[in-house]
Amino acid sequence: xxxxxxxxxxxxxxxxxxxxxGNFDGFHLxxxxxxxEALGWARAEQRPAIVATFDPHPVRFFxxxxxxxxxxxxxQREELFGAAGADAMLVFEFGAALAATSAEVFVKDLLAxxxxxxxxxxxxxxxxxxxxxxxxxxxxxxxxxxxLAARAVGPVSDAGEVVSSSRIRDALxxxxxxxxxxxLTRPFAVRGEVRHGAKLGRSIGYPTAxxxxxxxxxPRYGIYAVTGTxxxxxxxxxxxxxxxxPSFEPPIELLEAYFFDYSGDLYGQTIEIAxxxxxxxxxxxxxxxxxxxxxxxxxxxARELLGG
Numbered sequence: 001x002x003x004x005x006x007x008x009x010x011x012x013x014x015x016x017x018x019x020x021x022g023n024f025d026g027f028h029l030x031x032x033x034x035x036x037e038a039l040g041w042a043r044a045e046q047r048p049a050i051v052a053t054f055d056p057h058p059v060r061f062f063x064x065x066x067x068x069x070x071x072x073x074x075x076q077r078e079e080l081f082g083a084a085g086a087d088a089m090l091v092f093e094f095g096a097a098l099a100a101t102s103a104e105v106f107v108k109d110l111l112a113x114x115x116x117x118x119x120x121x122x123x124x125x126x127x128x129x130x131x132x133x134x135x136x137x138x139x140x141x142x143x144x145x146x147x148l149a150a151r152a153v154g155p156v157s158d159a160g161e162v163v164s165s166s167r168i169r170d171a172l173x174x175x176x177x178x179x180x181x182x183x184l185t186r187p188f189a190v191r192g193e194v195r196h197g198a199k200l201g202r203s204i205g206y207p208t209a210x211x212x213x214x215x216x217x218x219p220r221y222g223i224y225a226v227t228g229t230x231x232x233x234x235x236x237x238x239x240x241x242x243x244x245x246p247s248f249e250p251p252i253e254l255l256e257a258y259f260f261d262y263s264g265d266l267y268g269q270t271i272e273i274a275x276x277x278x279x280x281x282x283x284x285x286x287x288x289x290x291x292x293x294x295x296x297x298x299x300x301x302a303r304e305l306l307g308g
Contacts, residue, residue, distance in 0.1 A: 001082035004050070006092040006115065014088055015116030017048035022126055023165075024053050026071035027080045028183050030123065030156040030163040037153050038121040039085050047118060051081040052090040054098075061094055070215045071165060071184070073191055076272075090115070103129030103138050112146035120150045158183060175220035175278035187227075187274035190216055190255055194266040206295055208240075208256040209266045211273060218242075225277040225302035228259055231269055236262050239295075239302040240273060243282040258295075260303060277305045 004010060010017075020038035024031045035051055042049035055074050059066055072080070078089045092098060101110070106129050111117045120139060128134040134142075136152040143150055155162045163183050171179040172188055181187045192211040209228065221243035228236045238259035244251035257273050279298055285291040 001078060001086070002088040003078055004088050004090045006052070006090055006110065010115050014048045014050065016118045017050045017087070017116070018042040018045070018119035018121065019050040019052050019090060019111075019115075019117055020086075021052045021120050021122045021128075023057060024051065024077060024081075025057060026165045026168055026184055027077060027084075028163055028165065028168060029158065029185060032084065032185070033156050034121055034123050034153045035081070035084055035086065037151060038119075041119055041121065041151070045118075048087045049085065050088045050090050051084075051086045052092060053077055054092045054094045056094055058094050058099070061096075061099060067218070068213065068215050069169060069217050071168060071188065071217060073215075076189070076191060100130055103134030104142055105129075106134065107139060107142040107148065108146055112143065112148050117148055120148065122150070122152055124152045124154050126152075169217050172217060172219040172275075175222060177224070177275055177278055181276070187276050188219065189229075189272045189274040191270065191272040192255075193268060193270050196267060206258045206292075207263075208258050209271060209273075211255045211257075211271070213242075213253060213255060219275060220278060220281075222281040223279040223298050224275045225279060225305045226257055227274045227276060227306065228257055229272045229274070230266070231271070236260070237303065237306045238262075239279070239299045240275075241282070242275075245282075258299070260299065277302070 002014070004014070018038050018041045020035040022031065022034060038051070039049045057070065059069070074091065081089050111120065120143070122136060122139070124136060126136065136150060139150040157163065161167065168180050168183050177187065190211055190213065192214065194209045195212065219242060224240050224242060226238050226240045228238055230236065236259040238257050240255055240257035242255045244253050255273060279301055285294065
């Protein structure tokens with residue numbers, strides 16, 4: 001899997017590719033349908049298959065004060081695209097220059113000339129170019145004289161509703177892990193470097209791996225049954241608190257995971273914590289004894305839900 005920058009020349013071996021073009025944050029069922037169409041087209045014509053994404057997300061440029069909303073990092077998307085069968089991930093850096101690029105320049109100069117794209121697959125609602133002047137029809141019209149073809153994939157429905165990143169975000173904010181997992185085809189997962197904390201968990205017999213949430217969406221605060229994937233691929237079961245830890249001062253937002261039957265040192269390592277089941281909301285306890293008793297119950301329930 002190769003990561004390409006749209007501002008740099010594409011290797012000759014990857015010119016003439018079919019690309020799936022979109023944000024693809026979350027890479028949910030709908031995104032997978034767009035990428036699947038591009039992969040099938042590329043294989044049928046023996047062309048490279050590339051998935052293109054925008055980073056930062058355009059919303060971050062146009063509405064910089066928006067609350068964090070990301071479902072995936074760029075690294076996570078790269079792995080997901082590679083697992084789907086893409087030959088490369090193409091990253092469009094979204095800033096003032098790209099926002100000011102006209103639809104015509106985007107198609108003719110960038111896609112056709114600089115990147116050598118032969119085919120583009122997008123969702124039916126995809127827009128591009130300055131003022132969102134471009135859509136699928138414009139892409140087809142501008143691309144035809146350049147030898148660039150375009151296809152659109154319609155929305156994917158599930159349970160009578162369109163699958164969307166917004167729907168997944170709403171589910172996570174409600175603590176509905178089952179719906180989010182179904183639409184994503186995997187649990188929502190936070191990846192980050194384990195940081196040092198106050199080591200309060202260790203002092204009461206529950207050492208935790210602490211991650212900052214960064215640009216990720218904030219799911220409903222509370223206690224979750226989780227799995228943790230370590231750098232070598234080992235998967236651990238555990239329970240995690242996502243929130244501000246109301247029983248401790250000062251309030252600090254963290255994702256703190258306690259992994260069952262594990263005593264290794266994870267500080268400084270990059271791990272991924274996946275949220276499988278929402279157990280309860282955050283709660284302030286007046287004594288450490290009450291807190292540890294509840295944590296014991298939480299861990300027992302998490303073990304049961306995760307299958308041991």
